[in-house]
Structure formats: structure tokens, C-alpha cells
Amino acid sequence: MHKEYKDRHLGALENLGLARALYEIMASKPLLAPHGHVDPAMLDANKNFTNPVELLVTPDHYVTRMLASQGISYESLGIPRADGSRNEVDPREVWTILAANWHLFRSTPSRIWIQEILATLFDVEEVLNSDNAASIYQVIDTKLQTADFKPQALFKRFNIEVLATTDATCDSLSHHQALAKLNLGGLVIPTFRPDDVSDPARPNWKSDLKLLATTSGIEINSFANLLEALIIRRSYFKKHGATATDHGVYSARTLNLGPGEKEALFNQVLAGSATPSQLDDFRAVMLFEHALMAADDGLVMQIHPGALRNYDSQIFNKYGADKGFDIPVETKYTKELAPLLNAVGNHPNFRAVLFTLDEASYSRELAPLAGAYSGLRLGPPWWFLDSLNGLERWRDAVTETAGYYNTVGFIDDTRAFTSIPVRHDVARRFDAGYLAREVVRDRITEVEAFELASDLAYNLTKEFFNL
């Protein structure tokens, strides 16, 4: 059997027929996107995207940081500055820069995703280069102005069953409410992300705490009151469709303190007299308390630790957060999560999904934990690791200890709306090839591979995230 273009990323020359058949099953499933960063306001406003650069370059820090890594300045790309200003560059010039540097992305997921978007959404099958840059720009730009390419039309075309956004503690969820009244062929639901009020080291922590007090109607003069206010907001999110929370923490450390200790710590933090170690304790307490609340209200806890944010102060000061200069650090889970897991790890109502940027933890800590605790599942490779080799290292490292059923399906985690279907498609192609290979490797039967194809593409996510 000869491999063709349609077989791309199936990666399984040994058993191509089976890989194809498995992929067909996976491709037939609607998309579940339980964690991502699409802006609900964009979907609600439903305006056409401005141009190819605003769609595919400027907002994608995977792309801009790779250009920066070869000395191409954010100014020359017209990246918006933290103060709202920007160097006004003709987007055609930026597109030309991208095309001239497209070789930088060889063998990277950004290259795959963008070429897949070009192919599947804009019928452009050529590899981008300096010669075809202008004509490709024109094709994209023209289509972007049509009604078929408005966000809501794309949402329908993408066959999304559920798209979860990520929203601040006090978000009104007005866009979600507006979107809920439309017929999009799928749901847009919020995710509760209380990072703003969980880390006193954040510059806006105090003002966010005040906002929480106002929004919840609870005066936050004690730790107990803080928890009460959070419970009110969790409940508000749940009422508006949320099934999960998200926790972007530096460390996975958790801490179980007695009531008096928590109040004393909170007072010290509030008074601004907490030591760095006490601030760390406070963050660990917050993560722990959200686990207790999760066991109570059933919202699925997503834990994303291990990135040192805003690593470069010059980039951060000039352009703000999420500009490609967040760098992972060593991340451990065993001792860090012990308090949390000892409290609710096997609680029948507790559910958590663990992510990492440190692959050393896959076989050492994450798979053994998820392979024991009923409340834990492993999230797929995240961020820098969300790639074909990354998926392979992950499945190879965790499956033998945790199995498939202590993982959840693919998570796109993207703010690039048009990349959602291609990211899922690439991951499904990988999994189809992987399962076919597991059959060749005598580790599952063909019948099992077909069952797993449905489970990995759809059922695991649907079930664990209560979608």
C-alpha cells in the first residue's frame, strides 16, 4: 500500500490500511475543545478577520518568538506594545517576512498547523515561500472578507460540539450568554480561572480581590470569606455552562492548613508583610482549597504548572505577557500534590487533569499518580510539547503505567481560532498511526484499536469533562 498525501502524519507505514481506517473513525467525530483561549467577544462580535497577518501571525506567540529567535524584531512585525501603541506596518510586509523565514519552521508544529490551515481553509497547498507569498496573501485576504469566513460561520463549519474558553474570576460571561442564544451547532462554555486572586505576587491582586468582593457581594475580610466568594463565583460559572476550572500555577505545590493557620496566613498576606515563603504557602493553600471545592461542586480541576512567566523583562515591559518569552522550569508533582491527593484524590466527586512542561515527570510521577488515583487524569502534551514527537514521547512514556483510560483526549489550548480543527486533526492522525502501530507491536488487537479510536477522539473528553 502506497502512502499518499491524504495519509500525512499517520506515521505508520507498517500498517497503513488500519491507520487509515482508524483515522476515518476519529475524523468523523465532532470536536470537543475543553480547554483553550479563544476570545468569546470575538465570536460574539462575529466580525471578519482583518487580514492574514492578524489571523495567523501577530497573535500567535509560537510564530513571533521563532522569528524573534533569529533577530527579527517585534517592531518590524507590528506587535502591539503593552501601552496599546504599535509600529504601523503594512501587513503585506509582515507576511513577506514570514514567507522569507518560513524555513525556520521546518519540522515544527507551527509549520504543520499553518500549512494545514492554508490547505483546508484556503485551498492553498503550496509550501509558503518568498515567491508565492504575495499571491497566497491575496487568496487568504479575499476569502477572509466573505461571510463564510466570519467567526460564527467558521464555528459551524469546524463541527465543534463544545468550545470552552478561559475566563477571569469576575468575568460577567455576557458573551457566553449572548452566544448561548445563537444556533452555532455547538456550545461555547466558560472555564473558571481564579489565578488573578490566587497569587498575591500579581500586581493587581488587591484590586482583583476587591473586584471579587464587589462581584460576589461578600466582604473579603477573612480567608473564610474569600472561599465563600469563590464558591459563589464557581457556582455562577457552573450555572452558565462551565464544567471546569483552570489553574496556571508556577508550582504544583499544595498545602493543607488548619482554619486558624489559614486565617493568620491570609492576614499576613493581606497586610503585605508575608515573606516569599509565606506567599508560596498562600498559593499552595489556594490550590488545595480549590481541590476541596471541586470535590464539592464537581467542576473539573485543570492544573497547568511549570512556566516561568515573563522571563525577559525587556520584552515584558515593552510588549506585555504571552509574547513567547515564558520558559519552563523543572516541575515535580509527587510531594507537591500529596496534601491534595491525600484529601480528595480518591473522592468520588473529585476530578483533576494534570499537565506538564517537564517530560521527566511523565513516567516518573504523572503516570504512577494517574494510574492509582481515581480522581486524576493526564492531560495531553501541552504548549511546547504539543507536537508529533511530543505526542509520541508522551504516549510511549505514560501508557504502559497509566493506560489510555487515565488520560483525556486531545486539548488544543489555543487562542488561534482557525487552528482548532487542524490541531485536532493532526493529533487524531497521530493517534490513528499510534494505535495501528500498537497492533503491529502486538499490544492491542484490531478490535481494541477501533474502540480506542473513538475513545481517544471523543469519549474520554466527553465523559471526564462532563460535556
Added chain:
Amino acid sequence: MHKEYKDRHLGALENLGLARALYEIMASKPLLAPHGHVDPAMLDANKNFTNPVELLVTPDHYVTRMLASQGISYESLGIPRADGSRNEVDPREVWTILAANWHLFRSTPSRIWIQEILATLFDVEEVLNSDNAASIYQVIDTKLQTADFKPQALFKRFNIEVLATTDATCDSLSHHQALAKLNLGGLVIPTFRPDDVSDPARPNWKSDLKLLATTSGIEINSFANLLEALIIRRSYFKKHGATATDHGVYSARTLNLGPGEKEALFNQVLAGSATPSQLDDFRAVMLFEHALMAADDGLVMQIHPGALRNYDSQIFNKYGADKGFDIPVETKYTKELAPLLNAVGNHPNFRAVLFTLDEASYSRELAPLAGAYSGLRLGPPWWFLDSLNGLERWRDAVTETAGYYNTVGFIDDTRAFTSIPVRHDVARRFDAGYLAREVVRDRITEVEAFELASDLAYNLTKEFFNL
């Protein structure tokens, strides 16, 4: 050449003929099991196994923790509690639970081992499922009651040349003495595991120390006396066939203290006034001292660090140790073993085998250490890592620095007696495929592959463990 069922796990489509030939050589060798947890009393008593569940489910924490990870309670499985009681469940019901959840084990070693046991020992070649569960149970249960399935009959059938058990410091070794008088076609030898008296944080440390005093006839009122008592016990084990010791430590840290410092530390520990850091020092001293004793008496030291035992206090309090809730932590060796290796690492009489649960140490520390010190060999992938991918990652990571001859052969490390032959068989199949692939990869010749096949399957273990 077409791959058939008999070629399972050879994993080498590129060079199947060679892989088959290599496997045949390996399969012809008797089994050497220099480290494991089979109960010598069971072999001595030679009673039939009660039923399929007591054989394959209840005592296997790889299996029960995977079921627990999906919310199946240990109560429903009839797991014995720490207090000796248990929920009396019909074993047919437990077997039904296993069958209904057999999908959880897809692609895991437990699945492979149990299906191999079913196939090779009970002639059951179907994949377990809810439909065939009852009939498979019946087949196993019936055979288990026959004389051919008594432990000693199985021992003979398994072609075991040496089986080492793991035994406490003061074990009388009476079962080993009884077994030595039988004609089993192979030896059952003890292994000296002094963990009970090496870690003062163990609840029974003091009573175990007293037991050591009684058993050895040495009053243990000084560190020097403790060592003297240990030497007596090491000698007792050696006299009864032991060729090795085993050290299940949290950390690989070692510490070389002067005589006065050791006595002072011991006094403080004995008085119960040692700080956590001093307790840690004491454990590090004990590991160091056993290395000196090993260089003296020639018992091969096995070091198994890196598991945080009894991680879940609820599980531990209710069901006791070894119930699948031991979780690995980051484990380092370079600085930790420096005192030990500087003292005896190149001593002509010193031999040690290093194990890990932290794969990051393979290429970084373990292979460079074993590739330099004459006294060091690397143990094969251990516990969570004892799997087909685990074996591949291990060989890929260590061979280029340490070679094959600074490793020892496969070690099953199992308490599941009937899994011994299948574990060795799967590892041999893997190695046959690996060697065939190394020939394809131009790294060894076919002639060398055949020599290595014998060495990996038999000679390396035989020689290094003095079997």
C-alpha cells in the same frame, strides 16, 4: 517474511529472521531470577493456589491499583485489610470486574503478562472480556486444583535455575533450608534485605534492632556492635546460599563518617533525639557501611532508591503497604554515591547493581557511573519501567555509554510466581528484537548479536550475581 503470533514482541520487522534466531537461543536458556519477592513459605508448603483471583488479581498491585484508578474500590475486590480482615467477595465476582475492565490494561505490561500466563499456562488464547470471563475462570480454576499446578511442579516446569527471594534481616531461612533438600531442578536462595534495621523512621525499628540483637547474639549498644551483628547475619545468609543483599532506600545518598561520629550519631538516633537531617545521615551511613561489608564478604549489593512509600495515608491505614500507592520521586546518584564509590567503587571484591524509577538519570548519571567503575552494573528497568517501551528507552539511553557488559540481565522483581517465566520471555523477545535492530542499524555484526543473545539472557546475570 511475514510476522506471526509466535513472533510477538520481537518488534523487528526489519530483520525478523535474525530476531527469531536470536530469540530461540535466549529461550533455550534456563531462568535466573536473582531478585524477586516470591514467598518461600508458599513454595515450601506447596499447596494448590486457591482460585484465579488469588493467583492473578488480589496480590498484584499493578492490577489492583489500575482498577482503583478508575474508581473500583479495594473493598469490592476483597483486598485484605491491614488488620487482617477483608470483605468476603465471591472470587467469580472479582474476576468479572477484572474482565469488564480489561480495556484499562490495553498496551500495559500487566495485560501482556496475564494474557501470556493464560496462553502458556492455561491454553487460553482469547483476550479476556465480559463474555468469556466465566468460562476462562472455570478453565483456570480447574487446572489450579491439579497436581501439575502446585508451586513445586510449576517451579520445575518453569526451568528456573536460581530463584532468589527477599528476606528480612533476622529471617531464620527455614523454608530455604527445607527447599534445599528437595529436587526442584533449581535453587531457591535468600537475599539479605536489612531495610528493617537501617531506617530509624520505621515504626518497628527499635523492636527489629532488638530482634537483631537476639538473633545475632550481640548486644547492640554501639554502632560498632550493630555492624558486628549485621556481619553475623550477612554471613548466615551467605552460608544459606545468598549471593546478594538488597537495599530499598528512599535516596541513594551515602555518607562516610569517622568512628567517633558514627557512634555519636547512633547514640542520638537510639535516644530518639535525632533531627530529620540526622536520621537522613544515619540512613546514608548504613548504605555506606553495607558497601564496605560487601567489599569484604562479596555479597552483591542491590540498590533500589526513589519511591515515596505509602503515599496515600487512607489506603495505607486501611490496607497496609504495597497496595499500588507508592509514587516515585526525582532520584540522583552522582553526588549521593560519591562517598561509597570513592571508598570501594573500584575495589576488586565490590559489586553493586543500581536501579532507578527516574529515567532522567539513565544517560546523565547511571550510564557514566557504570561505564567507569568496575564495581557497578546497571539493573534493568524496574517496577513502573519494566515494560516494552521502558526496556527500549533504557537500552537506547544507557548502551552507548555503558555498553551491554556493564548491565545485568533481566530481573523479574515479582511476587507473582506464575509471571516469572512470562516476564523473562517478554524481556528476551524484546532483547532479541533489539539486537536484530542493532544489526540493521550497523552497530553490531550478526555474530556479535548471537554472542550478546546468550550474554543478555544468561551469562551476565550468572557471572555478576555469582550464581
Added chain:
Amino acid sequence: MHKEYKDRHLGALENLGLARALYEIMASKPLLAPHGHVDPAMLDANKNFTNPVELLVTPDHYVTRMLASQGISYESLGIPRADGSRNEVDPREVWTILAANWHLFRSTPSRIWIQEILATLFDVEEVLNSDNAASIYQVIDTKLQTADFKPQALFKRFNIEVLATTDATCDSLSHHQALAKLNLGGLVIPTFRPDDVSDPARPNWKSDLKLLATTSGIEINSFANLLEALIIRRSYFKKHGATATDHGVYSARTLNLGPGEKEALFNQVLAGSATPSQLDDFRAVMLFEHALMAADDGLVMQIHPGALRNYDSQIFNKYGADKGFDIPVETKYTKELAPLLNAVGNHPNFRAVLFTLDEASYSRELAPLAGAYSGLRLGPPWWFLDSLNGLERWRDAVTETAGYYNTVGFIDDTRAFTSIPVRHDVARRFDAGYLAREVVRDRITEVEAFELASDLAYNLTKEFFNL
């Protein structure tokens, strides 16, 4: 298409024709060796090598430590002792020991390199063994005495365009000056390695500092003066062809102190009253300051952290440094390099190449850093990791985040002169196979693979090292 001997290490049965074509392009490029340890005095003297053992065994710590790991003493190999004496052994005896133990090297890079040297330089295609040892010795020994095998003749034959040596802070570079006057068909350039004066824990630190004062003509009575003296030496090296510096540090930690703090620290270090933590600060300051100097003078900074040197005190005391008993430790980069990168990471004139012995850092820290900062590139697998599997793990782990263009080409890092061409050749074969596989894996096109072949074999090194 059938694989033949000439296809060795192409590793790409899936796409052999392409791999061959890519390799041909790579093989046609001259060698760039921007980092290594060939002795320029040896090249300058241009004497014949003494015998096969002095060429291939005694000076190669990869080889001698593997023999040591199986109990073969350095005495029996005639390894020179630290005091300059040595056990006088007949080199034929040492060669016999090597041949009798050649099985130890199966699947290791040493085996590949030495067999490649035998084949390509001495027309010996047999695998070394006890039977052919004497005749192979004779063949090598005879050729070594001919004019064609003098170092300069070999240099020309190897098609080396640039060979960088590694030289101490105060080296006169007289050999480089002499070599520059010859017609070798390529350049021999120095590399500035200021380790001798950067680490006050070195026994000779003070005398090396004095030597620096003498050589530079700067009295070093302040930190500012130390920097001034270093700038003079950097400039001297640059004038004599150096394009890079090298930093063999224990940790990648950097520290940005104010002028007063630096002077105070320097005074304390100079007075011998610095604490271990202050000594560590001083080393971190030195690494930081060299980065500032690099941004100024444009010398490319090579950072080689993570080895615990002279690990075995008995070996070190008897035989000195670089005897195979340096052992890697966990190595982190994110927080450690933050001061340096925040200062000059995106400076247009700053260039640094990062190396590691800790593969856990590949995807976690190194690829994200190099994939963001314009001044950073990743060096290829180093030392224990410079092997076929090591190359594959490296490319697999870093390419998807950093791309190919944030790496530099192959670096041989060798003191074994005749291994230079074979090391490059093996790496080129690997890369040819890897690129062919990336085409099969649908991640690049054939056209791109050909462009990458030239870039990986030549252009990336040429451009980044300013060769």
C-alpha cells in the same frame, strides 16, 4: 532498494535513496571544527604518531574508562600518571587487551569511530578481535611511520576548512602563529578558554591570575582590572584568529552585580575569605561578565556546564584530570541564565551556544530558550551524548520547538585527531537519514531536505561561528 555497507548509519530504510543523495551533499562539504581539543603543538611539530596505542587508546578516555569499568587497571594500559611517570608496557600488549575486550564497546560510538578510522584511514575492514589484533596492529603501525600519516599530511587529507583548538587564557598562541604560515589547506584557530582564572576553587587560580597580570601588563588589584586584563587577552586571541570563547563551568548560573558589589566580592575571594556560596557567586559573575564582553567583541560564547570533574579522588590523585571519571549532574538553565539573557540575550552582537549533559533540559529549557532569544543556539549532543541515539533524541526533542536554525552544526569536541573526519561523517550520515525520515514523516519536502543537508553540514556552523 537494498541497504549496503556504504549506507551504514543512514538509518533510513524507509527512504534510502533520498538519504543517500542527502549524504552525498553533506559528505562533499569541507569540515568545520569550531570546538575541539587537538593539541596545536602536535600539529606544529608534525612528528609521526608513535604507535597504534598512542594514537587510539591511551589518550582516549572514552576507551580507557570502558576498560576500567571491567576491572582493567590503568597501570596495565600504561596510562601516564599525574607525576609524569608511567608503567612501561609494550603497546602490543595494550592493543591485545583492547582487542580481547572489544566486545565491551558493542553498540557504542567508540566502537563505531575506531572501526571507521581503521576502515577509512588504514583499510582495515574487519571487526577487531583477539585473532586479528596483531596483524591489525602491524598494519596501523607501519602506515603510521610514513609521511602520509604525519599530522599535517592528515590535516590536508581530512579536508578541514577550520579547526579550532582550546587554549588557556595566557597561551602565547605561538603554535597557531607557526601553523598560520603553512599551507595546510585550512585554518587552525585558537579558542579563548578563561576557566583557569574564573574559578577561585582551582588550586592554581592565584598563580594563573598572576600570569594573567604579567601577560596582559595589567596589575590585577581590582575586579575592574581583572576585566581589563581579560579584554586584552580576548583581543589578543581575536587578533590571532579566534572567533569564540569556551566556558567549562559546573553550573550555568550567572549573576549581575553592581560595580561596588563585584569589587567587594573580588576582594573577599582574593583574600581567601570567601564562603562556598560567595565562590559560587564569583563564578556566576565571571560567566555573566564574559557575556557582556562577548556582546562587545563578538566572540561566540560556548557554555559547557554540568560535569562533576575529578569525581574519583583515587583516580585523580594518581592519574590527574580527564581520565574518564567526570560524572554529569542535573543541570538547569532557565533561572541560571536569566541574568545573562535579560542583559544581552537579544543584543544584536551577542552569540552563545549552549551544551548539556542532562537530556531532561532539551525540551524543557534549552529549546524554549533558543527558540526565543536571538543570541542563543543549541550545540549538538555533547560528550556522553555524542552518539547515534543521542543525536536522535536531541533532534527529536529540540527541533519542534527550536527548529533547525537555532542549532549549530556538528561539533566533534575531540582530542583524538584522527577521529575528526569519522565523527563528522557519522553525524552527517545520521542527519541525512534523519532528514530523509522527516520527509517520510511529512514534516518537510524533499527540496527542503536538500537545503537543510547543506545547512546542517556546513552553513549553520560557518555563519554562527563567523568562520
